[in-house]
Amino acid sequence: MDTVSAGFEDKDRYDRQRRITWVDQDAIRSSNVLVAGAGALGNEVVKNLVLAGFKRITVVDMDDIVLSNLNRCMFFTDSDVKKGMKSEIVAERASLLAPDVEIVPIVGRIQDVDIEGFDIALGCLDNILARMDLNATTCYYGIPYIDGATDGMRGKVHVILPGRPCLQCVSNRTHVKTMETRHTCTGNSSFTPHLASDVTTTAIVAAMQVRETMKIISGHPELCITNVTYYDGTLCDMFTVEADIDPTCPNHGRES
Numbered sequence: 001m002d003t004v005s006a007g008f009e010d011k012d013r014y015d016r017q018r019r020i021t022w023v024d025q026d027a028i029r030s031s032n033v034l035v036a037g038a039g040a041l042g043n044e045v046v047k048n049l050v051l052a053g054f055k056r057i058t059v060v061d062m063d064d065i066v067l068s069n070l071n072r073c074m075f076f077t078d079s080d081v082k083k084g085m086k087s088e089i090v091a092e093r094a095s096l097l098a099p100d101v102e103i104v105p106i107v108g109r110i111q112d113v114d115i116e117g118f119d120i121a122l123g124c125l126d127n128i129l130a131r132m133d134l135n136a137t138t139c140y141y142g143i144p145y146i147d148g149a150t151d152g153m154r155g156k157v158h159v160i161l162p163g164r165p166c167l168q169c170v171s172n173r174t175h176v177k178t179m180e181t182r183h184t185c186t187g188n189s190s191f192t193p194h195l196a197s198d199v200t201t202t203a204i205v206a207a208m209q210v211r212e213t214m215k216i217i218s219g220h221p222e223l224c225i226t227n228v229t230y231y232d233g234t235l236c237d238m239f240t241v242e243a244d245i246d247p248t249c250p251n252h253g254r255e256s
């Protein structure tokens, strides 16, 4: 193991991270990352991406900031409530964490964003319709997709690589029923229920999303979660479940 000797010159911001053998810091620096959602997970994900050395980040969210966001969103303050748009505030304040970072905010729906050309997408979304849409488009373009989700003290991270099961493959009838219900009742795909949410579960799920992103961008997808890791903060338990591609899933036609 390397040691730090007296007189060590501290010139590299990422010196400690480079000591992780599989990390490719240059690849991280040059990658083009899409973050869908600038809420609780989006705040933590963008913070982790910037500190890890990602330079090119686009963050998409259609919402403004409300008071109940403030218990788990590090970039939002009381003065932003009902004034600031989530993606713009995250981009502005996360840019202060590292030099030369280029964070592009988009105020709008992820469904309306052209995702072609991104190296990876991180899902920090709180509605199933948007997640399924991003899942389908990333599958179509062969873009790795790291989906994160929380519900109170429970969370999960699903790593979707080309040739691996996607969100739709592992969706059960409850998900489908929920989508149908929301669409029928509201006619608005952006409808979002108020689920329980806390910063500790958010931080853990977001950290896992960014760590899996570092593996993929560093050229080590073999180190990634296969396929979904579930976290239960109440029990301090975490386990990973392998899944299969659903042969009826329409998102894998290009791979066969």
Ligand SMILES: [Zn+2]
Pocket (backbone or CB within 6 Å): 165, 166, 167, 168, 169, 170, 245, 246, 249, 250, 251, 252
């Ligand atoms: Zn699928």
